[in-house]
Amino acid sequence: MQMGLIGLGKMGGNMRERIRRAGHEVIGYDRNPQVSDVASLQELVEKLEPPRIVWVMVPAGEPTRATVRELAGLLTEGDLVIDGGNSKYTDDQPNADLLAQTGVGYVDCGVSGGIWGLENGYGLMCGGSDEHVEKAMWIFDALRPEGPRDEGFVHAGKVGAGHYTKMVHNGIEYGLMHAYAEGYELLEAKDIVTDVHGAFKAWTRGTVVRSWLLDLMVKALEEKPNLEGISEYTTDSGEGRWTLEDAIELAVPMPVLAAALFARFGSRQENSPSMQAVAALRGQFGGHEVMQ
């Protein structure tokens, strides 16, 4: 089988390799000529035999939207575009609509797995029509972990459902991480507990809280048993915010996600304006012990 792959960074490059290992032909395009198989998008499209499948693996937002627009001018009826990047799900329907004008199909696919994906396979969450998803199944099968298809792949729903599912996956991740983090802080704060690293390690087998994130936490504590020298400053890459925004839209209470997200916001403030206000209010009491 044959496909095109746009974007050959860490993710895209490894994915090309994994699909090739599965015995398929992948023609890759990247702005960086050193890794690109072709000189231009146009050349990529010309080299693919119709009906073509082109996988887009470029940064989310305008770069992805621009690539889709360009593809809309190059591809022809019966072709298929897959956006495998971290796009916000609200980009998907407009992309699909644009491509549909010339009879080109569209599937959005959230991809999880990172640097270990090359060897272990990638977790895949797709959105689109049955027909379009089916057409690309040989690619999904090449990319996902070996074993039962449904343990590493889902056709979650309509266009957008793939990126949406990946977004929620990341929103859950915020809460999981903060749950472990709170437990870490409490154990550290307790005088009678002297081996916090050991406690986390002892949880890795047989307990209810065992997980891949716990394994990572143990690794982090192996390197720095008290996380010494690590700053609290933590960025957020957007999926947590998007998830919470959609929760608000759909009237779904997500207090755990909100708490985890707000804690990241707070970690980046040197002097919380909210707490300045509280401090100022208490000052106005004239000393609250006097005042009330």
Place this chain on the structure above:
Amino acid sequence: MQMGLIGLGKMGGNMRERIRRAGHEVIGYDRNPQVSDVASLQELVEKLEPPRIVWVMVPAGEPTRATVRELAGLLTEGDLVIDGGNSKYTDDQPNADLLAQTGVGYVDCGVSGGIWGLENGYGLMCGGSDEHVEKAMWIFDALRPEGPRDEGFVHAGKVGAGHYTKMVHNGIEYGLMHAYAEGYELLEAKDIVTDVHGAFKAWTRGTVVRSWLLDLMVKALEEKPNLEGISEYTTDSGEGRWTLEDAIELAVPMPVLAAALFARFGSRQENSPSMQAVAALRGQFGGHEVMQ
């Protein structure tokens, strides 16, 4: 009428003055001989004609408990002790039980009003039997604001209910302050809003959010329009913690109080261990944009 008053600090001293202004006799005792009317607790008790009423206005915790223990050895059947300090409500029943062994009554009374209480009257919340509360009503009437009794006084329930009601009052206060504080931070963060102080001031009349705390916020912003130089560092005096502990005990969800209390905890941390843990976890991903 005649009463004894133990503890003549800022609160106790002003209360003695206000009760005297109402035409009653107050014999005050304080460890500081410069403000005390008598030399010892024993002398205080001797000078009071039975049945005696003794108001305790000393620091909460062991000082109050010790005073009650001492009074239990001095007072006699038919006397009455009122604890007007900031005691935790769990101290009240033991105090009442101890005094009841010799037939001495007990009322707990949460007092609000601070430095303005002398002129404006104190908000009073009492717990105890009808008989005991009734016996001291002339004191409550002298202390509370003028006007209808029920706008500044409540007999909230059994022994402990007075301090409990005052504790919840303070718990609510945490939430109110933080609600204003969050609004302040958001207005400050918004580029199109240029007069945050003016916005708060414009709310002081006619709006839904007007309150005494809002007035204090306006005053604070008058002094420092951007709260410049004010540290986020904010202590807590215990009532917020007690309130949340009891909410846990009674299975009452109090997310607003919890958020306000946790924000205070956070304001005192230079480097949040929780967020260090989150940052460390993200580091283990090998750069999360790579990893997932």
Place this chain on the structure above:
Amino acid sequence: MQMGLIGLGKMGGNMRERIRRAGHEVIGYDRNPQVSDVASLQELVEKLEPPRIVWVMVPAGEPTRATVRELAGLLTEGDLVIDGGNSKYTDDQPNADLLAQTGVGYVDCGVSGGIWGLENGYGLMCGGSDEHVEKAMWIFDALRPEGPRDEGFVHAGKVGAGHYTKMVHNGIEYGLMHAYAEGYELLEAKDIVTDVHGAFKAWTRGTVVRSWLLDLMVKALEEKPNLEGISEYTTDSGEGRWTLEDAIELAVPMPVLAAALFARFGSRQENSPSMQAVAALRGQFGGHEVMQ
């Protein structure tokens, strides 16, 4: 002075009356001919002498946007439109831009005060240029409470700042209400506290938590001392969601608002899917008491 006023519902009708009482001429237009002074928007504009001021007081969203579009076709250079409705602030700049194409000015104005505004005046929060706000100051002075201008009026910033400030006002209101509500629930849950209504009433004078909302709470408890028969079901009108969305956008932690908003979401669920999931997870343990 003379002005036009579009929308003569409860709010608009009362505002027309209050401005007239201040000695000004108000020509009102409403789709309901029984309250309208003119038959059409066009007639309204024709009756006003340039430079005209037209105040829009119609439902937020498409009705307001449509009215502004229509006005853009009728008004001429030097005229001024004021949107006094509950529009989302993101509508303001597009409205202003549209009107600016023909030299018409724009001011957004959040209005607080409701049914009591007619007698007591309205709290006003404006956004726009100094020139435009100044031009309409005689209207603001007629509408706001008597007394110092800055206690009921603010020119908060650029176009949009008026509605933004009103939005934050409402966001704060969510938190304030929930803080009192939590205190109410805890007092109700505590066996030793028997007079919850009395406790709230006793707080109305002299205490730190006194406010207009507290007065309303006392009134509600006077009618139903245990809120008997009142459903927990609570809607939300949008401003709380908008406020939280902007907090996410600006990375401002607002845990109190989030808690209050999520509690409203939850109040409308008969069976929380989240808690179904937790219950199901616990069931999978095989009975958690067995499992861990």
Place this chain on the structure above:
Amino acid sequence: MQMGLIGLGKMGGNMRERIRRAGHEVIGYDRNPQVSDVASLQELVEKLEPPRIVWVMVPAGEPTRATVRELAGLLTEGDLVIDGGNSKYTDDQPNADLLAQTGVGYVDCGVSGGIWGLENGYGLMCGGSDEHVEKAMWIFDALRPEGPRDEGFVHAGKVGAGHYTKMVHNGIEYGLMHAYAEGYELLEAKDIVTDVHGAFKAWTRGTVVRSWLLDLMVKALEEKPNLEGISEYTTDSGEGRWTLEDAIELAVPMPVLAAALFARFGSRQENSPSMQAVAALRGQFGGHEVMQ
């Protein structure tokens, strides 16, 4: 080696079996004569050769405290008691102090693993002196999963540290479960997502959120793809409350745990008093759209 084991319920019975399989002698005592090896605690103690080790595996609280008191009267210098139940950590030091009066040692041990522990081994978290923990290491080695000792066992610190670590483990579990639950609710609420069960299943391999709890969630959704018929009603067994109480005591912000715990409280309310209060307040506005 030889030991006594008190309490032969599901946990205790399986533990006896696992230790015996490791080649040791276990004399078990239970009030139920059908499972007990001896007729009384006294007979148990008599049959053990000094220095004795007695493992207590009875319900937490008074049953455990009573058993320890009885053992204090039966055991002699050099013996050792291990409390492997779900005791609150605050029980441990008093237990240790009592036993120390007659020279008997004490170790507290949190045990995780439930019904699968017999085959897979139990996760163990211990508190006590090095000497006492060392003395019982052969039992811990028999009970814990095979493999490296530190992946299923920790000597976490002083007396109480074992139960404390287990308590925090359970507190973390609350947050983890609620994070998944929120994600489930959001996916269910989103119209474009049609295969929520499939999404969770696809996460089980290769993703960041994979865990044992996720596996359980997939199992629950396999049985009931929309959790149909499952009530939101969820109890809590105490460890979550204890964890939050200690967080308050130590000024550790734990918003995720608090959110998860409050959601359980809320799941058991038919009509939230807090939300009744909010609804009543809004009613007092006279219809909030009118009022503000």
